[in-house]
Amino acid sequence: MTTTQQPYGSDAFGFSTEQVHAGEVIDAQFGARITPIYLTAGFLFDSFDHAEARFAGDDGGLVYTRYANPSNTAVEEKLTALERGVDSLLVASGQAAITVALLGILQAGDHFLSTPSLYEGSKTLFRENFARLGIEVEFVDDPHDLTEWKRRVRPNTRAIYGETIPNPKNDLIDIDLIAGFAHEEGLPFVIDSTASTPYLIRPIEHGAHIVVHSASKFLTGHGASLAGVIVDGGTFDWGRYPEKFPQFSTPAGGPGGPGGAGGSGPGGRTLVERFGNRAYLEYTRTVIAGRFGPVLSPLNAFLLQQGLETLSLRVERHCRNALAVATWLENQPEVLSVDYPGLASNPSHPIAVKHYPRGTGSVFGFTLAGGRDAARTVIDALELFSRMSHMGDVRSLVLHPGSTSHAHLSEEQRLLLGIGPGLVRLSIGIEDEQDLLDDLQHAFTALRAAARPATIGELARV
Ligand SMILES: Cc1ncc(COP(=O)(O)O)c(C=O)c1O
Known part of the structure; x- marks a missing residue:
């Protein structure tokens, strides 16, 4: 097995070339052109001494798939290059990526600040599950107000969290x-870039330190598997704050390899001494994901690899279709608002122009004046759109957040998030634009028919 040794991740090649070639592995035995699926739990040791060296982490070789597997490594290298990071880790889902990324930083007693508009699953994870671990989240009210961010920093604040294109409101943050x-403040900034992908923005180039994705969405694209990824920018100086982040600067004894004390090494060296600017990702891989265990199957890594090869082509098409649909919706009298930052009328448009010159993704909501009943009529009348809780798929999808993803909130809480009864969320796929517009036209025709009074002829037939 040989890995291609090109300077990927360095601007020597364009995005589309990197998405195809970065990280690819050519199988030396048979010459298989596509990085194979290494479905194996573990890897052979040649001898007693070899096993000992592997566990000590001395030769960097493979031990057990919970720590590393060549199918996963190939995809990790591709994503590291595409995001301009120094290392990556694949995990089982986007939720696993967020959890593992933050548990690599935070411990009981810590506090972190978050932007207010986030995927609802992240909010409940932070509010409920993290609270049970003794980790407190605090959401700022206005992410554009620096004085508020500063006011909320506490002595035990350890991280900042946000989303590039927040799901579902698209109220963009200024990264x-x-x-x-x-x-x-000397705090690591972790950002969820699921809705944007590295094709639309590379948050590390804007100063974020760690990028997470639900790779189940655009990165995979085909909707056939879940996956998550954590990309380390290598830009946060963990060694500078040993009191805040002791896990990186405390010398620890014991073996430093996969089963051991997190790579500290028998010589009692710290992770920062041992791994430099990759210390965070090593700790996260070995101690957090390696022990909690939500790693990605090599089979699903392969499925992600297949999707990544066409990412730029798909996202370009997603964005073009989304702008066409958003523009069409904005012109319908039944629509009160369209939450798409690509529209000049959207309050986030100035940030869209600054951060997202290639487009602002394809997941957005629009609000129908007729409320929940109108939403039901439109959603049930759509034929090409799949009614699904998912996004970033090649297929167009539709969901009513008020009665599904956000149903557990009170109406007042939903309204505070801008999720009224008439809000319909779309994830626009890569189908032909005109077919999507025709399907929406058909659904709006059904809406108009439902709204108008029955004719005398219709009443006579009842
Ligand atoms: C922005 C964002 N992050 C994370 C997730 C969770 O990803 P997964 O479903 O892969 O666990 C989602 C899911 O919709 C999401 O929209």
């Missing part, structure tokens, strides 16, 4: 602004 604040 440069929040990253500048995180740098000033």
Whole structure:
């Protein structure tokens, strides 16, 4: 097995070339062109001494798939290159990526700040599950107000969290602004870039330190598997804050390899001494994902690899279709608002222009004046759109957040998030634009028919 040794991740090649070639492994025995699926739990040791060396982490070789597997490594290298990071880790889902990424930083007694508009699953994870671990989240009210961010920092604040294109409201955050604040405060900035993908923005280039994705969405694209990824920018100086992040600067004894004390090494060296700017990802891989265990199957890594090879082509098409649909919706009298930052009328448009010159993704909501009944009529009348809780798929999808993903909230809480009874969320796929518009036209025709009074002829037939 040989890995291609090109300078990927360095601007020597364009995005589409990297998405195809970065990280690819050519199988030396048979010459298989596609990186194979290494479905194996573990890897052979040549001898007693070899096993000991592997466990000590001395030769960097493979031990057990919970720590590393060549199918996963190939995809990790591709994503590291695409995001301009220094290392990556694949895990079982986007939720696993968020959990593992933050548990690599936080411990009981810590506090972290988050932007207010997030995927609802992340919010409940933070509010409920993290609270049970003794980790407190605090959501800022206005992510554009630096004085508020500063006011909320506490002595035990350890991280900043946000989403590039927040799901489902698309109320974009200014990544440069929040990253500048995180740098000033000496706090790592973790950002979920699921809805944007590295094709639309590379948050590390804007000062974010760690990027997470639900790779189940655009990165995979085909909707056939879940996956998550954590990309380490290698830009946060963990060694500078030993009191805040002792896990990286405390010398620990014991074996340093996969089963051991997290790579500290028998010589009692710290992770920072041992791994430099990859210390965070090593700790996260070995101690957090390696022990809690939510790693990605090599089979699903392969499925992700297949999707990544066409990412730029798909996202380009997703964005083009989404803008066409958003523009069409904006012109319908039944529509009160369309939450798509690509529209000049959207309050986030200035940030869209600054951060997202290639487009602002394809997941957005629109609000029908007729409320829940109108939403039901439109959603049930759509034929090409799949009624599904998912996004970033090649297929167009539709969901009513008020009665599904956000049903556990009170109406007042939903309204505070901008999720009224008439809000319909779309994830626009890569189908032909005109077919999507025709399907929506058909659904709006059904809406108009439901709204108008029955004619005398219709009443006579009842
Ligand atoms: C922005 C965002 N992050 C994370 C997740 C969770 O991803 P997964 O479903 O792969 O666990 C989702 C799921 O919709 C999401 O929209």
